[in-house]
Amino acid sequence: MIDLAGLATCPAQTWGSVRLVPLVRAEPITDLRLNAKVYGDELSMASLPDKTLYTAYVPHAFVASWTDDGTPAAAYGTQLGRPLRHMCIRTHRRMVRRVDKNRLRFLPLHLALEGFLALHFGGPSMVWEEWSRQAIAHGLSPRVEEAYSGAEVRGLDDALRVFEIYPGQCGLLLYVGDTLASAFVVPHPDDYRALHPTLVRDLYGELIYEYAMFYPARDFLAVIDETRVSSLEDLRAQAVRAEREWADFHDSVMAAGLLLAPAREEEVYRLGRFALRRFLPSFERQRENHIGETIVDESGRLAYLKTFRLSEAQSRRGYLLSVLAEHDWSLPTAASALGTDVATLGLRLERAGFGHLLRQDMLDAYRKAKR
């Protein structure tokens, strides 16, 4: 459950198929600050605890600075200059790393994505006969998901460029074709102004890429009922009402899928009184599934949020994996839980891209049975 308390929804701005809904914080959080670290075009490598290397193209990282006693923290970039540019490959020791006491560097969305990719990564926990030798020996490796960079999403760069940032704005909900593509919340308005352009460097799912090409968004125009206006005070009251109605509609309808999304949460790191967490959705089909990461303080107030909308195929994969894991990777039990037979489930797994987990002869048999 994501709680957007303390963040007020303001009127949306649209451009092409993109609708941007600003979130304004009445009281900014001053003892946690975020700053972008732009890495440019080089590859990034992170060495993981199990002596393997994680290689990624990471356009930017975030640096979180916090204080232990609640006094205002300074954003990282205000103290040190930009990173030197003479290295071709950056080696990060870990995906989340303390760069200094009270300063943490993390790769945005990578925590969430890592959580999603590593979902039941170990593969079958029981050696049922259907699973291939590879599945048992190597688990789901290699596990691959694809995403588009924001620069490839049509019109997103222009939409972010012409967006008029509100005073006190600390967050943005980004809709493409009126589908929530990403939610982004930071602790302080200054951080938001600095990080607003990084949204175009982020990852977006296939769904968003395609919706951007087909579905233009329309403004929700304010409407005033003139029969209820007899003075300027009434007119002002009606204007305020129109604004409130939009905020209510947005929070209860448009953003509902996001607020209810997290089904499983995991704490990754503690930063003073704040906690960096990541969450996974319930992978229910035919509804929005968001993965993401948050920083919340001890009272549960949201300081940082970044989400990624899974496309249908991705949530289908997540769903199948969680159902299988729930039933100890036994195909017959899982199939009966899904209300279908083993052969159908086997073919579904193949269509979802998990064909290599099943023994070839079993797959052939399923195909024959279904022919």
Added chain:
Amino acid sequence: MDTYADLIECEDVLLFANAAITSTGQREFHSSGHEQRLSLDFLHRYIQGNYPDVYAATLALDINDHNAALIVRNLLKRPGAGDGKLIAWRLARMSPPRVYRLFRNLRRDGINNRRTRAIIRDWLAARPDIAFDAVKYRSAVKAAVRHAHLRLGGELDDFLFTPRDRVRFGTPVLEAWRRAHYEKAALYELPYTVAEGFAARHGIGREVFLERITPRLTRLERLRLTESARKDGADTEADLAAMPLVRLASYLLSGPPVERRADLASALQAAAARVAGPRKGTWGSVVAVLDDSFSSYGSPVKRRRPLAIAVACDYLLEALAGSYQGRWLSRRADPLEMRPVGPTPLGQRIIDALEQRPDRLVIVSDGWDNAPPGLAAEVLRVWRRRLDPAGEVSIVHLNPVYDAEQFDVRRLSPLVPTVGIRDAEDLPALVELAAFAQGRTGLGELRAYLEDRAARR
């Protein structure tokens, strides 16, 4: 009684006037330079094809030089179209570099009929000092002379085409140009743009150069060089109060808010008083809603232009009105602190302004009402329909930005006239033109107005 066709014509003419006042074919906040030029080109073809006489008469309005040049080019392309005298009159009011650019474009497009040659000849003949032009705009003058098959006579032909044939020139400025090639002192007799090149060639330090060239600077060069010259310890002695209002406002906004000087504000007030002239204080009570949202930044090629126009209108309205209040969208009050940031809550601010019950409400905005979208239109509709059906408060929307997609400036509401604005000096004339946009007056009056303007020139 107006027919439907008359109404359409009336609308088309106003639409074209708005476009010709605002669009410069440059990039704007919401559209690229290419989109702007494409859209404007279509509009020119459409109006010239359907209303050729109106198209030519538009030259008499306060349209910007970019569009005037386009119209002149299109008129010259078709022999017999338009009034030669009106064209000559308009060219005389344009800045020389722009006219030379037009001549160059005529050459590029292969437009070279008798009338074109006559117009180029007459324009060059009317130049106060053609030798000076020949030095300052050397290649442009050369191209124009070549295109119109002219002989300037005397040394000028030699200067333009075979400068090395002469050992010395009789005309001082030409002689200075010849000597500047090897004598440092001579270059200070040349115009600044030419002298700058020679100074670089002779390796003269910027500081020394600026100090000695100052007397030769033009009015706008003085303003443009003020800041950079101050860093080099030179003073260009720009006469701020004599500058056009919008240019002064642009200059004010070009620096960070902390460095803006109070003397600029007084210069703006003086300039506004000069523009208002005899109309000073005659407009009754006026409230203005002024847009300083992020989109008033304009674009990198038109930096803060919409905001500068709003600031200039703020000062001019203050001078014109008996009692005046400016309401900025960001709720800042001091024009010295203006920055283009934040959203555009036009609706709320219009309500604030109407609460004062002024005689006149002026809205200066690019019309991208987004907080919430459409509220300004609703407020104006309810106000006109319900609260002020008699129209006691006259409302006008001035828009400094041409919207390439709509082929017009963006409107706030069909009930409120919207006119394009480029220079704050035109504001009184535009408010006059807005009466036509309101639909109360018909095509006959509009044509009469255009003819009157053409005759008055």
